[in-house]
Amino acid sequence: MSEEASWYRCSGGTVTLTLHIQPGAKHTNVAGPHGGALKLRLAAPPIEGRANDALLKFIAEKFAVPPRNVELKQGGQSRHKVLAVTGSKIAPEILLRSG
Secondary structure, three states: OOHHHOOEEEEOOEEEEEEEEEOOOOOOEEEEEEOOEEEEEOOOOOOOOHHHHHHHHHHHHHOOOOHHHEEEEEOOOOOEEEEEEEOOOOOOOHHHHHO
């Protein structure tokens, strides 16, 4: 797997994403590869779970699945997060093109 693709894994119908989150940004967008993760900037503040909610909605939209198909597996209180997306027909590389 290339350095740029090290931030996701596909297994069966589930895509596992390793993300580095920067909450409180001006706009929500994809910053690009960041170590072994994909860096996302979120416009939501990191208080009362707002950034996590915004992240789950953002990923659900990008993968064209309902929010219930996106699960936060690790990192509820951290910038380093692992998400599982089920039931999407969209390849994870779409995140790199959506900036």
